[in-house]
Amino acid sequence: MKTAGVLALQGDFEAHRKALERCGARVVEVRTAAELASCDGLVLPGGESTTMLKLIEAENLVEWLRAFAQEKPVYGSCAGAILLARDVSHPVQPSLDFIDIGVERNGYGRQIDSRIAKVTAEKGGEFEAVFIRAPIIRRVGPGVQVLARYEGAPVWVEQGPHMVTTFHPELTDDLRVHRHFVEKL
Numbered sequence: 001m002k003t004a005g006v007l008a009l010q011g012d013f014e015a016h017r018k019a020l021e022r023c024g025a026r027v028v029e030v031r032t033a034a035e036l037a038s039c040d041g042l043v044l045p046g047g048e049s050t051t052m053l054k055l056i057e058a059e060n061l062v063e064w065l066r067a068f069a070q071e072k073p074v075y076g077s078c079a080g081a082i083l084l085a086r087d088v089s090h091p092v093q094p095s096l097d098f099i100d101i102g103v104e105r106n107g108y109g110r111q112i113d114s115r116i117a118k119v120t121a122e123k124g125g126e127f128e129a130v131f132i133r134a135p136i137i138r139r140v141g142p143g144v145q146v147l148a149r150y151e152g153a154p155v156w157v158e159q160g161p162h163m164v165t166t167f168h169p170e171l172t173d174d175l176r177v178h179r180h181f182v183e184k185l
């Protein structure tokens, strides 16, 4: 059985744990480099990316995460997607740059803070996705594959072992995103 880590410094890590366990993974909450070392992959949950980044820096985890991502898959959901992006705007903020995308924070605007929307899988078919103060993916690099879109914009992308969603699959019963990640472990 493979072990999926969930970064548990801030945000909705508990919901990711449940979804990953339903996909057959063992789950470890990661707060230290030692906990990270036991994982075959890592999820960065939704929450507040500025706060999460500060906590990652305070725990001296940046270099450990970079080394981990050289070898193992990392998945970022919403705030996690902001942390994994190459470029972040609105406002500009440092990030880990594991995926060649540009994201705009809170890109859907304040007036539509959150919504449940039907998104379209590139493979075909629609599924429900929860967006909460979500970023918009404004730029996708040449090595990045789009797996789902909403209103034409990518909302689920991957590059090699790493992937992001701008929505929260841990808040619906649709396990396709977590299942796809567990297959990468």
Ligand code: GLN
Pocket: 045, 046, 047, 048, 049, 050, 077, 078, 079, 080, 082, 105, 106, 132, 133, 134, 135
């Ligand atoms: N708007 C948040 C941020 O910029 C992300 C929101 C979320 O993760 N649901 O960090």
